[in-house]
Every structure is written in structure tokens, then in C-alpha cells.
Amino acid sequence: MxxxxxxxxxxxxxxxxxxxxxxxxxxxxxxxxxxxxxxxxxxxxxxxxxxxxxxxxxxxxxxxxxxxxxxxxxxxxxxxxxxxxxxxxxxxxxxxxxxxxxxxxxxxxxxxxxxxxxxxxxxxxxxxxxxxxxxxxxxxxxxxxxxxxxxxxxxxxxxxxxxxxxxxxxxxxxxxxxxxxxxxxxxxxxxxxxxTQAMTAQGIVNYIEAEKLTYESEWIAAMTLQGLRGIIDAFHPAVHAARGFVEQSDVASRMRDWLAGSKLVTKQGELRTQDPYSLRCIPQIHGASWQVLAYVKEKLEIEMNAATDNPLLFEDGTVISGGNFHGQPIAFAMDFLKLALAELANVSERRIERLVNPSLNEGLPAFLSARPGLESGAMILQYSAASLVSENKTLAHPASVDSIPSSANQEDHVSMGTTAARHAYMILCNARRVLAIEAFCALQAVEYRGMELMSPRTQAKWQELRTFVAPLQEDRVVHDDIEKITRYLKP
The missing domain is CATH 1.10.275.10 (Fumarase/aspartase (N-terminal domain))
Known part of the structure; x- marks a missing residue:
């Protein structure tokens, strides 16, 4: 209670x-x-x-x-x-x-x-x-x-x-x-x-679901990194301490935990000198999204305990017509959240491309297909991910700059905060599906590499997801598989 x-x-x-x-x-x-x-x-x-x-x-x-x-x-x-x-x-x-x-x-x-x-x-x-x-x-x-x-x-x-x-x-x-x-x-x-309870309510749901998704994105990225024989040196604590962003260091620390004991990761110079940004910069990119989440949480927790109606009646008998109903703080927070979620999806789509592209995937089968040519494998999954991240780019336009007057110009500046919150949730749903696609592809990639070589923590994730998503042994309709992983990534 x-x-x-x-x-x-x-x-x-x-x-x-x-x-x-x-x-x-x-x-x-x-x-x-x-x-x-x-x-x-x-x-x-x-x-x-x-x-x-x-x-x-x-x-x-x-x-x-x-x-x-x-x-x-x-x-x-x-x-x-x-x-x-x-x-x-x-x-x-x-x-x-x-x-x-x-x-x-x-x-x-x-x-x-x-x-x-x-x-x-x-x-x-x-x-x-x-x-x-x-x-x-x-x-x-x-x-x-x-x-x-x-x-x-x-x-x-x-x-x-x-x-x-x-x-x-x-x-x-x-x-x-x-x-x-x-x-x-x-x-x-x-x-x-x-x-402001409509925008704040949607904002709270956005935050709770976004926080979970951002955590989930880390094991997905760790699985992808192993599928691509990524370089673990980029997550060394000294690198991130040298920059000073706490969230970046925290992501790097969690990535090291996810990758601990893996025989699929490499050292710099072992296979290549350095990884592409979508792998090497996971702490920097995901860490920046965590910074946004911290800002959003702070503003939402203030607003959920705020008096936002008008007029307000005070204990001394004073009645004042003010403007606490104006949603600008939450509008800004939701527009900011849109950027953080869109970028999680953007970098995830780039990792998907590396998993399926035979020119980039370090020897994995083309499009992760068992029989490339006869079968297309995960080719069109990357198309779908690209479509979702492109849609996010249009939704990420800030609603908060789009004021329009109402009530015969008495209410001559408005926040559009509820539009921002709704669009943020649409971006969140798209991002979740992109990360589900990455997870699907990463599961397939590590199977080609050898599941027994994975880190124990990601191997446990692989085993859990394989209870409801079968390996891609031949072309099949994968819509339901992606939807199952998407539901798994929700609170």
C-alpha cells in the first residue's frame, strides 16, 4: 500500500x-x-x-x-x-x-x-x-x-x-x-x-520503459560484440575515467561484467587495431542516453508532486491565478528523451548492419543465412530496422518549439508537451523493436562463433531467449520472433 x-x-x-x-x-x-x-x-x-x-x-x-x-x-x-x-x-x-x-x-x-x-x-x-x-x-x-x-x-x-x-x-x-x-x-x-497529468503520466511510462530498454541494450550490445569478435580494450576503466562522465564509466563497467570470461572478444592488435564506433563507443553513446534519462527522471519527479491547477488557494486565504499548468518543463524533457531513445536505435541499427553485411561481419555468413543466395536470412531485418530509425528521425522533431495560440489569443503560448510525450513513446516502441532485431541477429551470430565460447552472463541470456525464439536454420517468417523479443524487453 x-x-x-x-x-x-x-x-x-x-x-x-x-x-x-x-x-x-x-x-x-x-x-x-x-x-x-x-x-x-x-x-x-x-x-x-x-x-x-x-x-x-x-x-x-x-x-x-x-x-x-x-x-x-x-x-x-x-x-x-x-x-x-x-x-x-x-x-x-x-x-x-x-x-x-x-x-x-x-x-x-x-x-x-x-x-x-x-x-x-x-x-x-x-x-x-x-x-x-x-x-x-x-x-x-x-x-x-x-x-x-x-x-x-x-x-x-x-x-x-x-x-x-x-x-x-x-x-x-x-x-x-x-x-x-x-x-x-x-x-x-x-x-x-x-x-499536466496527461503528459506527465505518459512521460512516467516512457521513463520506466526507457530505463529498462537502456539496460537491456547493454547485454544485446555485448552479445553483438562477441558475434563480431570485438575488442574489449575499449571498455578499460582508465579510458572512461579520463573523460569523467559517470554514466559513461557505468556503462563501460556493466559491459565488462557482461563480457567477463568471454573467449570471443579480442584484444587490440589481435585481429584489428580498433573497432568501428558502433562497438568501440558503446559507453560514450549509451552513457549519453543515461544522462538524458537522469534529467528526465528529475523533472518528472518534481512534476508528479506539483500543484499544477489554477487558481491556487493558499492557507492565508490568498487566491492567485498563475500558470503552473504550463507544460514547458515536461515538454522539454520529453523532447530530450526522444533524442536519447532515437540514438539508442540508431547505433543498434548500425550494429545490425555489421552483423549481416559480409563485408563487415568478420567472416560470418552473408546476412547470417545458412545458405546465402538461396536463402536471404536476416537481410530484410536490417531494412526494417533502417525504416524504424528513419521514422524516429521525423518523430524526434521537437514538439516544444511548435506553439500555437488558443482561446481567442488569451492562451497565446502553449507547450505541446503531450504531443512530445506521445511521440517519445512512439520512438520508444520503434527503438525497442530495433533492439529486438539486433538481439535476434546477435543470437544467430554467436551460434556461428560457438555458444560455449561466450561469456557466462551472455550465454545465460542466449539460453533464456532460445526457449522462445528458435535459431534461423532456414528462411521463415520472423515477425512473431521479433515481437516475442520485443515483449521480453518491456517491463
Whole structure:
């Protein structure tokens, strides 16, 4: 059980909630803050003070005063009008992450929402009832308004939800559990949708999956290095200490561990003086991606504990309209992550080329085929990898530089952070398949060299993968093999 209080949620805890089935609860100290914050909203309504989002319109309509009798209707209208996202739904894991993040942000006590609304969110998370939230439609400023509105639709008994792998009408789920939908009151609709939780949720999933893939890329590279009789001297600790990047040294250290005891690696001058960059510079290239991951993690862990709605209600009674909903920090982080993942795929594709190219693969059969000419072997796998990395290059264009004004130019600069996060995940999926192709080819290459000569750790990997991917003894459809390895590389 993971307690949420708005301030201490970590990436490790999110991983447990999203991938390991951990439940959550609302910390007692947070409940008191929520109740006090709600009391401040009630006082504003009673005094008929003019406060944005409580008794005014939204965006360019913020100067329109709303009658006290209509403030609840205002919130319902907000959700219905803003629930206009499109495209494919976010995955259930991203939807779940959005719910957890929005709940955690509202527990900080700056948002004026009722505790019972948050307790309904808590219940839905623990029952694994995940709103159907469409991916396209957020500008990443004023919050992820359209996607989060679809989250709130489920709370009020409208829209659809996923539950144990099936899709249902939200109203039907509440009837099944004998619960009535939430009726929104003053400020609550705005409090629920005015935040960066769509981009941050997708960003967290991106990070967790990217971290695993980046670790996995190292044993794959180590297997390729052995298949190509690579030179181990390039991983000597002195080389990397001389440059000073910790992440680079860490990759070199892990590569030495993966290669320890191998009779397939060579020394410089033994077969050749030096390797190509795709082998020799693994610590430098992969290490740079680790630097990006560290940056991304830092920004996500700040944002997952941030108050990102507007206005914020402070303990002294001050109500301030600010701009914490602007997603620029996460937009930059996601655009940066795109580069790190695209480069992992780029260098992997170059290693694939060396494995299959008879001019470069140190005596391995052409295209790793048992009967080159009659059979094409892994020839077209390299084509597919090349296609994926080229697609990544177009997706890597920074979304964060592509602002466009909205709401009659009241909201005249936006982050496009959710687009950046979505594209980062697309690059991640492509990179994972490229690395799966490299793994497939590396398995074949070390078999030609002699599995008994591999390092013990990579030999164990070879044995594990061979339980579900057979050797390429003759041409066959390998789509399913690559998909099996791809799934293996996921959390």
C-alpha cells in the first residue's frame, strides 16, 4: 500500500502502482489539507467574491461573472464541453498513471476540491477502473484539458472505462458497484482538469520503459560484440575515467561484467587495431542516453508532486491565478528523451548492419543465412530496422518549439508537451523493436562463433531467449520472433 500526500511520490512508487499492482490510499495528513482548502472555496461562493473558475467563465470568458445558483452547472458544462480529445485511447497504464498523479496533486490542498471526490478517485484506482482517455487534443498549457476531461467524465458517470481488460460505460460500472456518480460542485471540474497529468503520466511510462530498454541494450550490445569478435580494450576503466562522465564509466563497467570470461572478444592488435564506433563507443553513446534519462527522471519527479491547477488557494486565504499548468518543463524533457531513445536505435541499427553485411561481419555468413543466395536470412531485418530509425528521425522533431495560440489569443503560448510525450513513446516502441532485431541477429551470430565460447552472463541470456525464439536454420517468417523479443524487453 502506497500512501499519497501530494509531496513524496517517487518513480519507484509509480512503477509499483503501474506495473506491480500496488494499491494506494490517501494519507491522513493530506485529508485535513483538502478539507481546509474546500472550506475556502465555500466561503468564496457564500461571499459572492469574483474568483476565476469558481464563479467566472474560462479562458477568454474569464470576465463573465456566473450567478451563484449556476456555479455547479458551470463545472458540469466545463467537463462536457472540454471532453473533445480524439484518436486512440491512452493505454490503461497511462490512464491509471493520470488518475494517480491528479489525485496526488489535489492532495496538496491548494485546489479546493471535496475529499469525497478524491476518495472516489482512490476507489477507482484500487478497483482498477481506468477511464477511456483519448490521446490527441491537448496543447499542454491550461493543463491537459481535453484528455483530463475524459478522465472526469468517468467520475460523473459519463464516458467509458476499462475494467479488467474490458470496456464498459462508466454508468454501468457504478451501477454494478451500487455507487452514484459524483456531482461536481464549485471549482471541482476545473481543479480536476487544470494540470499536466496527461503528459506527465505518459512521460512516467516512457521513463520506466526507457530505463529498462537502456539496460537491456547493454547485454544485446555485448552479445553483438562477441558475434563480431570485438575488442574489449575499449571498455578499460582508465579510458572512461579520463573523460569523467559517470554514466559513461557505468556503462563501460556493466559491459565488462557482461563480457567477463568471454573467449570471443579480442584484444587490440589481435585481429584489428580498433573497432568501428558502433562497438568501440558503446559507453560514450549509451552513457549519453543515461544522462538524458537522469534529467528526465528529475523533472518528472518534481512534476508528479506539483500543484499544477489554477487558481491556487493558499492557507492565508490568498487566491492567485498563475500558470503552473504550463507544460514547458515536461515538454522539454520529453523532447530530450526522444533524442536519447532515437540514438539508442540508431547505433543498434548500425550494429545490425555489421552483423549481416559480409563485408563487415568478420567472416560470418552473408546476412547470417545458412545458405546465402538461396536463402536471404536476416537481410530484410536490417531494412526494417533502417525504416524504424528513419521514422524516429521525423518523430524526434521537437514538439516544444511548435506553439500555437488558443482561446481567442488569451492562451497565446502553449507547450505541446503531450504531443512530445506521445511521440517519445512512439520512438520508444520503434527503438525497442530495433533492439529486438539486433538481439535476434546477435543470437544467430554467436551460434556461428560457438555458444560455449561466450561469456557466462551472455550465454545465460542466449539460453533464456532460445526457449522462445528458435535459431534461423532456414528462411521463415520472423515477425512473431521479433515481437516475442520485443515483449521480453518491456517491463
Amino acid at each position: 502506497i500512501s499519497l500526500n501530494g509531496n513524496q511520490l517517487t518513480m519507484k512508487q509509480m512503477k509499483a502502482i503501474l506495473y506491480e499492482g500496488a494499491s494506494i490510499n490517501i494519507a491522513e495528513e493530506a485529508k485535513a489539507k483538502v478539507i481546509a482548502s474546500r472550506a475556502r472555496v465555500e466561503k468564496i461562493v457564500q461571499r459572492d467574491e469574483t474568483v476565476y473558475g469558481i464563479n467566472t467563465g474560462f479562458g477568454k470568458l474569464s470576465d463573465v461573472k456566473i450567478d451563484e445558483r449556476e456555479v455547479n452547472r458551470l463545472q458540469l458544462n466545463l467537463i462536457r464541453s472540454h471532453a473533445c480529445a480524439f484518436g486512440e485511447p491512452f493505454s490503461e497504464v497511462v490512464s491509471r498513471a493520470m488518475m494517480v498523479l491528479r489525485l496526488n496533486a489535489l492532495l496538496k490542498g491548494y485546489s479546493g476540491i471535496r475529499l469525497e471526490v478524491l476518495e472516489r478517485l482512490e476507489w477507482m484506482i484500487n478497483e482498477q477502473i481506468h477511464p477511456v482517455i483519448f490521446q490527441q487534443g491537448s496543447l499542454g498549457a491550461s493543463g491537459d484539458l481535453a484528455p483530463l476531461s475524459h478522465l472526469v467524465l468517468a467520475l460523473i458517470g459519463e464516458g467509458d472505462v476499462f475494467h479488467h481488460g474490458h470496456r464498459y460505460a462508466a454508468k454501468a460500472i457504478f451501477e454494478k458497484f451500487q455507487l452514484v456518480p459524483i456531482e461536481l460542485r464549485a471549482k471541482e471540474g476545473l481543479a480536476l482538469i487544470n494540470g
